[in-house]
Amino acid sequence: MTNALVLDVDGTLVDTNYHHAVAWFRAFREFDLTVPVWRLHRAIGMGGDKLVAAVAGQHVEDTRGDDIRQAWEDAFDPMLHEVRPLEGAHRLVTAAVEAGFAVVLASSGKRRHVDHYVELLEVDGIESTSSEDVDESKPAPDLIEVALSRVAPDARAVVVGDSVWDCQAARRAGRPVVAVRTGGFGEAELREHGASSVYEELDLVRADLPDLPLA
Incomplete structure (x- = not known):
């Protein structure tokens, strides 16, 4: 077998985990939301489809989820060369x-x-x-x-x-x-x-x- x-x-x-945590922090800040980086780090490893609700609540996911994920991607891409x-x-x-x-x-x-x-x-x-x-x-x-x-x-x-x-x-x-x-x-x-x-x-x-x- x-x-x-x-x-x-x-x-x-x-x-990449800490790069991702910083990128998510910056993404939330784009929408005047502050999620502590330590909390974001604790969520790294789950997919982006779940992370927004997990750290900021379902209401944020429902109203801004896709926008925040796009902002995360925009924030993470410039860090890719550092990985x-x-x-x-x-x-x-x-x-x-x-x-x-x-x-x-x-x-x-x-x-x-x-x-x-x-x-x-x-x-x-x-x-x-x-x-x-x-x-x-x-x-x-x-x-x-x-x-x-x-x-x-x-x-x-x-x-x-x-x-x-x-x-x-x-x-x-x-x-x-x-x-x-x-x-x-x-x-x-x-x-x-x-x-x-x-x-x-x-x-x-x-x-x-x-x-x-x-x-």
């Missing part, structure tokens, strides 16, 4: 491929952002998802299910993510999840939301590839 490695991208493979891969990201992906894993990137980012990250990671030929591929983003399980359908739908799989939203999505998809702390979430909360192991860096995940939980 095929083994699959489902990798989150933002905060897991590329160092760098996290240490060990390329090594993890290539090691997994060499070990026989079907590797897929499960991102809810914009397609052009995801394509840029793939270029940064130098991992051509790896399947990936984007926000265009699902109607509902994390913590819904849809992205993980779509990602697996593209490489090995019947595979034994494990999800690697950096946020509580990745952990929740994996649990809802019925897949085990391990987490890295590169997105700024704490070990205790990642475990509380379903991570069986929590790593400080990606090279430690790579070292544990033969022993990752698969289901």
Whole structure:
């Protein structure tokens, strides 16, 4: 049976979580709304379709949601050139491929952002998802299910993510999840939301590839 490695991208493979938090802060300010950056950081990892309501309330989503998402995109795009891969990201992906894993990137980012990250990671030929591929983003399980359908739908799989939203999505998809702390979430909360192991860096995940939980 095929083994699959489902990798989150933002905060897991590329160092973007704090860029996203600042971009969302600026987007809300465009509409005279001030959401503390710490609260925005706590929401990074869920999709933009859910984030506005989560941090500012359903009334803001109903009246300004699409406008705020566009403002976020406008604020984030100039930062794209600052984004760098996290240490060990390329090594993890290539090691997994060499070990026989079907590797897929499960991102809810914009397609052009995801394509840029793939270029940064130098991992051509790896399947990936984007926000265009699902109607509902994390913590819904849809992205993980779509990602697996593209490489090995019947595979034994494990999800690697950096946020509580990745952990929740994996649990809802019925897949085990391990987490890295590169997105700024704490070990205790990642475990509380379903991570069986929590790593400080990606090279430690790579070292544990033969022993990752698969289901």
